[in-house]
Amino acid sequence: MNEPDKQDKPAEEEKAGGLEVTRRRFLSFLFGLATAIGLGAFVAPLVRYAYPVIKPEEYPKIKVASVSDVTSDGVRFDYQDVPSELIQLNNKSFAAYSLVCTHLGCIVKWEANNHIFHCPCHGGKFDETGKNISGPPPKPLTKYKISVQGNDIYVEGLAS
Numbered sequence: 001m002n003e004p005d006k007q008d009k010p011a012e013e014e015k016a017g018g019l020e021v022t023r024r025r026f027l028s029f030l031f032g033l034a035t036a037i038g039l040g041a042f043v044a045p046l047v048r049y050a051y052p053v054i055k056p057e058e059y060p061k062i063k064v065a066s067v068s069d070v071t072s073d074g075v076r077f078d079y080q081d082v083p084s085e086l087i088q089l090n091n092k093s094f095a096a097y098s099l100v101c102t103h104l105g106c107i108v109k110w111e112a113n114n115h116i117f118h119c120p121c122h123g124g125k126f127d128e129t130g131k132n133i134s135g136p137p138p139k140p141l142t143k144y145k146i147s148v149q150g151n152d153i154y155v156e157g158l159a160s
């Protein structure tokens with residue numbers, strides 16, 4: 001009896017138009033999929049860094065607090081779904097920042113006692129002006145444009 005040996009299989013696949021799923025093709029597909037997922041996990045933070053979370057074309061004006069609400073602990077709010085903080089500076093003026101760390105996107109925390117923003121992930125620090133002063137963050141926090149009208153404080157987009 002003439003049984004087809006292993007070397008005949010590629011020829012049979014070619015005859016069938018190469019549509020047969022072999023173990024080799026399936027494993028190659030799984031390997032390619034795993035490689036793509038791994039590469040995506042590596043590239044995603046870089047893409048997030050390159051493209052800001054806040055969409056620059058949309059700058060709604062929102063009230064974030066009353067002047068009397070702002071304590072040394074600051075006022076947390078979300079701007080376009082981005083965790084943010086309004087603080088009072090040492091010179092008594094107000095400033096508001098995105099709390100998204102400029103290193104890899106962790107949420108920084110305002111430490112009123114030290115007057116700094118501290119990132120719990122890799123120890124990055126920002127001063128009260130949002131400037132990166134320590135650790136791996138490569139640039140300052142995103143600062144918002146604010147306005148004070150009467151007793152109300154508004155955020156109206158990104159500061160230039």
Ligand code: FES
Nearest residue numbers: 101103119122124
């Ligand atoms: S994510 Fe903030 S220091 Fe790394």
